Amino acid sequence: MIICATNLTKKFGSVEVVKGINFHVASGECFGILGPNGAGKTTTMRMIYCASPLTSGTLTVFDLDVQRHFRTIKARLGVVPQDNNLDDDLTVIENLLMYAEYFGIAKSEALHRAESLLEFVQLQEKSRDRISTLSGGMKRRLILARGLINRPHLLILDEPTTGLDPEARHLVWQKLRSLKENGTTVVLTTHYMEDAEQVCDRVAIMDLGTIIVEGNPVELVRGIVGTECYELEPFPATDGFLDHRLRDAGVPFHKLGATYYLFPGSATGEWTAEEIPHRRLLHRRATLEDLFLKLTGKELNQ
């Protein structure tokens, strides 16, 4: 196992933000930790990369205890933190070379790796530029390159694509997929459920400091929600009738504001969405967001 967490708990003062969670990540896997803001994702990530001490429980990375062997663990980790913390006093390539220095990588080797990583994240033309001249997407890609400078066995990414435009986002995911294909173990958090479904072998959904469900994203959605979802906005006066009608037909549903989310996968009775008088009706594939809604009654991304 690359990561093994048992009863992992973190308290800030008297507030428990991670409440005794258990999970493991196998070699070569891409594991996603999903959940709303404040679920405890970033804290969990920070404990994995030895930046935050545990309150209780055990956490091993590469079968080593994170509290005692932090230097050995960190030498084999690549970290892409949530906040951009590139070194503004250095140029693009200097950022990579200096990071290599922190890892004790010899100068000629560092230069070789830095150049090929800049090519990998398509920033070779920016090599001598100052950090302040880069766009948000470029900074994110450079941080990814920086996280790879020590050829990590495990790559940890906290919200690698948040705040990026769709094209920049796509580019980062594409790079992650190619890393995964090369056998790098990846642990990430993200707000983008569609991306998580595509790239993660397994996901753990966190809410209020606990893992509420864990497994393969496609199988989880299919097993708990089904394959399809209707988003339906009825005429206001028909609410009571609609609730009754759906219960009658055994259609699981959730109401958020004026919208009904219907998951007809396990419907027991005769039923069609079109029969209900509506203002708006959308029929789509069920997603991880629906899974979260069904399990918590809340929206994932508010």
Next chain:
Amino acid sequence: MAWPAASFLAIRVWKRNFTVFRKHWIGAILVYFADPIFYLIIFGIGLGGYISSMEGESYLEFIAPGIIFGTAMITVCMECTYGSFTRMEIQKTFEAMIATPLSIDDVIIGEILWGASRGLFTATIIFSVILFLGLFHSPWVILIFPLVVLEGILLASISLVVTSFASNYEYVNYYYALFIAPAFYLSGIFFPLERFPAWLQGIAYVLPMTPLVRISRALSKGVIAQWMLGPLTWLILFAIACTVLAVNLMKRRLIK
């Protein structure tokens, strides 16, 4: 309170700061030349014109060794307040460093070593100006260099203690008013402390600059004496205590 668990990796933090410094070291040299030369001209020649002799030397000779320590102090304190605060809080450089094999102890010890190096750099420039002006008369002045390193470690760690509490740059102003300025002006750089009332002399002797100025002035006259051991021991213990304190306070601030 724990003993700093730093390793030789702290040198990598030092090297990062040196790499950045190297980009504008010519500007830094100009600044460091200008400042002490102003002191030497304004006080040494301007004010010194009214003073025929000070404890048996010219006024310029009297203030010269103290100017080295005074200017080095300002350099170190600025580096480990403004500089370190910017790296820690604005640029999040410390956060980036501790995601590598470096520990927070390494980072803080590296910052202290770097602050002391900046002080040594400044002191070397002023030392050479004073040497050029022919104001030193004893080879013992060479011992000013290890003293500057001790001063640098002490003041860098005191400054980092202040930085560990800082929520913004305003804190540096308090530090300047409450510590840097008194330490500078009460250190006896410009006139003998015996001029002060006893209580003020008492404060002056606890401040780190006073013993440094006294010892360096004696060295420049070619004097090495046993009385220096007491103040030196005090400075070394003070430096060790502040280093331990700085590392612990920074850990408390940064490790959550």
